[in-house]
Amino acid sequence: MPDPPGGSRTTVTADHQEILVPEADAGSRVDAALARLLEVSRSAVAQWCSDGRVRRGGLPLAKSDRVHAGDRVDVDVPDPEDRHRVIPEAVDGMGILLDDEDFVVVDKPVGVAAHPSPGWVGPTVVGALAAAGYRISTSGAPERVGIVHRLDVGTSGAMVVAKTEPAYTALKRAFKERTVDKVYHAVVQGLPEPLQGTIDAPIGRHPHHEWRFAVMDGGRDSVTHYEVLEAFGRASLVEVHLETGRTHQIRVHFSALRHPCAGDLTYGADPRLAAELGLTRQWLHAHRLGFAHPVTGEPVSVTSPYPVDLAYALMALTNGLV
Numbered sequence: 001m002p003d004p005p006g007g008s009r010t011t012v013t014a015d016h017q018e019i020l021v022p023e024a025d026a027g028s029r030v031d032a033a034l035a036r037l038l039e040v041s042r043s044a045v046a047q048w049c050s051d052g053r054v055r056r057g058g059l060p061l062a063k064s065d066r067v068h069a070g071d072r073v074d075v076d077v078p079d080p081e082d083r084h085r086v087i088p089e090a091v092d093g094m095g096i097l098l099d100d101e102d103f104v105v106v107d108k109p110v111g112v113a114a115h116p117s118p119g120w121v122g123p124t125v126v127g128a129l130a131a132a133g134y135r136i137s138t139s140g141a142p143e144r145v146g147i148v149h150r151l152d153v154g155t156s157g158a159m160v161v162a163k164t165e166p167a168y169t170a171l172k173r174a175f176k177e178r179t180v181d182k183v184y185h186a187v188v189q190g191l192p193e194p195l196q197g198t199i200d201a202p203i204g205r206h207p208h209h210e211w212r213f214a215v216m217d218g219g220r221d222s223v224t225h226y227e228v229l230e231a232f233g234r235a236s237l238v239e240v241h242l243e244t245g246r247t248h249q250i251r252v253h254f255s256a257l258r259h260p261c262a263g264d265l266t267y268g269a270d271p272r273l274a275a276e277l278g279l280t281r282q283w284l285h286a287h288r289l290g291f292a293h294p295v296t297g298e299p300v301s302v303t304s305p306y307p308v309d310l311a312y313a314l315m316a317l318t319n320g321l322v
Contacts, residue, residue, distance in 0.1 A: 106129070111123070129146075137165050186283060196228065267282075
């Protein structure tokens with residue numbers, strides 16, 4: 001059967017796919033073309049390239065190689081059950097703040113995701129716990145075992161993971177019903193006024209930037225309570241209590257107030273101040289978690305100290321070095 005004009009043809013056998021590159025993708029990078037044709041993320045294709053799963057004429061392709069109209073590209077797509085499977089991998093700097101029979105509270109470092117996801121090829125909390133021999137609740141999706149809430153890759157601090165099924169159910173309910181006290185510390189640019197207040201503004205996905213969010217009509221209900229702990233002139237240390245838990249909520253809300261988190265270049269922070277403070281990410285830390293024990297009901301409170309990079313930046317502000 002002839003190929004459709006300007007179209008692509010995909011031949012699938014088990015987990016093998018043969019892609020005929022259409023005219024529309026001529027000259028595109030391998031990761032961009034296959035991401036569109038297979039409806040997956042570019043990062044996922046990049047990982048497949050690194051694993052030797054993408055070939056042309058029997059030779060492996062790199063993610064940045066270019067394809068041409070009529071190229072036949074062979075792709076060995078990972079089994080759906082294996083695409084996001086948890087790979088045990090030790091994570092330097094990830095500590096344990098509280099190890100209970102029913103849950104564990106980890107001190108998540110920056111650069112670590114909560115769990116595997118499409119396109120993410122870095123370390124994860126569940127992978128680190130698996131490598132350390134922790135028994136985690138099997139509730140939830142296979143790649144999210146035990147995960148009852150998440151922290152952004154670029155945010156450090158306290159994160160609780162369920163070990164048992166009853167704990168998973170109880171903690172998921174607690175986060176959904178907003179009975180968990182989630183306390184963050186952030187250094188934001190300038191001085192928010194009033195010094196104590198509530199930001200109640202809906203958040204949705206940014207219409208023009210795929211990986212950003214914004215305050216917008218029709219967004220999801222989002223409520224942030226804050227209090228300025230210390231003012232330094234160019235920046236302020238604030239304590240934040242989250243009532244809701246939207247993606248990038250604190251970063252988006254303070255950016256909307258024109259007081260972005262220091263170092264948060266994605267949401268409008270001053271790159272010069274970030275450089276002076278030695279920041280390569282937003283100054284944002286999940287400082288404390290408070291919740292009822294999922295089995296006994298007793299109050300639990302766990303505090304995470306500032307990591308080295310955030311402590312250095314705060315010291316620089318405190319001592320007037322910037």
